[in-house]
Amino acid sequence: MKILSLDTAMAACSAAVIDTETDLPLTADFVAMERGHAEALPPMVARVMSGAGLTFSQIDRIAVTTGPGTFTGVRIGLAFARGLGLARNIPVIGLGTLSAIAANETRRAPLLIVADARNDEVYAAVFIPGRSENSAPQISTLRSAVAGLPVGSLVLGTAARAVIAASERDDLLLSEAGDLPVAAHFAGLAEGMPAGPMPSPVYLRAPDAKPQSTTLRKISALTIETVGPTAAPLLSELHGEIFGEAWTATAFDGILNSPGTDAVIASAQGEPCGFLVTRAAADEAEIITIGSRPSVQRRGVAKQMLDRQMTILARQGIRSLFLEVAATNIAAQRLYAACGFTERGRRKGYYKRAEGAEDGIVMRCELQR
Numbered sequence: 001m002k003i004l005s006l007d008t009a010m011a012a013c014s015a016a017v018i019d020t021e022t023d024l025p026l027t028a029d030f031v032a033m034e035r036g037h038a039e040a041l042p043p044m045v046a047r048v049m050s051g052a053g054l055t056f057s058q059i060d061r062i063a064v065t066t067g068p069g070t071f072t073g074v075r076i077g078l079a080f081a082r083g084l085g086l087a088r089n090i091p092v093i094g095l096g097t098l099s100a101i102a103a104n105e106t107r108r109a110p111l112l113i114v115a116d117a118r119n120d121e122v123y124a125a126v127f128i129p130g131r132s133e134n135s136a137p138q139i140s141t142l143r144s145a146v147a148g149l150p151v152g153s154l155v156l157g158t159a160a161r162a163v164i165a166a167s168e169r170d171d172l173l174l175s176e177a178g179d180l181p182v183a184a185h186f187a188g189l190a191e192g193m194p195a196g197p198m199p200s201p202v203y204l205r206a207p208d209a210k211p212q213s214t215t216l217r218k219i220s221a222l223t224i225e226t227v228g229p230t231a232a233p234l235l236s237e238l239h240g241e242i243f244g245e246a247w248t249a250t251a252f253d254g255i256l257n258s259p260g261t262d263a264v265i266a267s268a269q270g271e272p273c274g275f276l277v278t279r280a281a282a283d284e285a286e287i288i289t290i291g292s293r294p295s296v297q298r299r300g301v302a303k304q305m306l307d308r309q310m311t312i313l314a315r316q317g318i319r320s321l322f323l324e325v326a327a328t329n330i331a332a333q334r335l336y337a338a339c340g341f342t343e344r345g346r347r348k349g350y351y352k353r354a355e356g357a358e359d360g361i362v363m364r365c366e367l368q369r
Contacts, residue, residue, distance in 0.1 A: 094199025
């Protein structure tokens with residue numbers, strides 16, 4: 001069986017092609033990276049397919065990690081695998097990220113996989129010899145992760161050293177087999193798994209933190225990255241969460257492939273907070289869509305994205321930036337006004353709502369280099 005495997009769930013991007021009748025992968029690639037998975041994955045898959053000398057019609061299965069992991073990373077890999085599987089009619093098999101990491105270790109001993117979940121917590125699962133899962137993945141504290149772990153057990157993962165130190169046990173062995181999923185190692189797990197519906201992401205912690213009732217602090221450690229058409233599925237999911245009715249991934253793909261279009265995604269601690277899409281022509285540009293997730297609204301995400309994009313557009317020679325906003329969206333109008341936008345017109349019945357049409361206010365900002 002020929003299997004294409006891929007992973008973007010954590011701080012690496014990897015892909016491999018294996019033939020289960022051979023001992024070694026036909027070809028494989030692995031690159032450690034904190035960001036940029038969406039742009040790195042498609043060419044990496046193209047390289048391993050070319051290196052294996054196969055076409056997609058010769059692939060029997062696609063294996064992809066489903067989490068736990070970063071919100072963005074898990075969705076990037078899954079979206080790519082789903083799209084490829086549907087387009088080529090190839091079964092897609094989802095594999096838990098901790099099971100994928102466990103495949104790195106070849107020694108036959110009880111194995112605890114622990115991945116950093118932040119806030120002094122870990123994602124943890126125990127695997128018995130033969131690498132069957134003995135406990136379902138769960139969130140645990142550093143100390144409780146080793147509860148009931150047999151003497152001489154191996155500990156592996158990004159939090160392994162911290163867990164062993166917190167346990168104060170001297171009978172646990174640190175595994176150095178590799179803390180992150182490696183596509184070439186876990187691909188074979190998909191051979192014996194039943195093909196079913198398309199896999200879904202696995203999160204042990206809800207991706208959204210509940211908004212605080214007290215005064216919200218601005219998010220300062222924000223990462224804003226330019227993205228391309230490969231981010232269309234993620235943009236669609238974010239759009240649906242923010243606005244209720246999502247633009248499809250196909251719609252975003254068409255937008256991002258049109259001339260003059262730029263898109264950015266803002267992330268905090270590896271999880272996307274919001275997005276902004278603009279389109280430029282001659283010396284003018286428009287904001288096609290902008291939004292921040294409910295859990296981070298009123299914390300400066302949209303303004304930081306706007307400030308950054310306005311600076312970039314001005315450097316490109318754009319003099320005027322336009323947008324449209326619903327007449328009843330007072331909070332957004334205040335944000336845009338704070339960024340230098342002024343009202344320049346009104347479009348009657350521009351927004352079609354279930355309860356009726358709503359006017360759209362046209363706003364413009366003059367950009368300065």
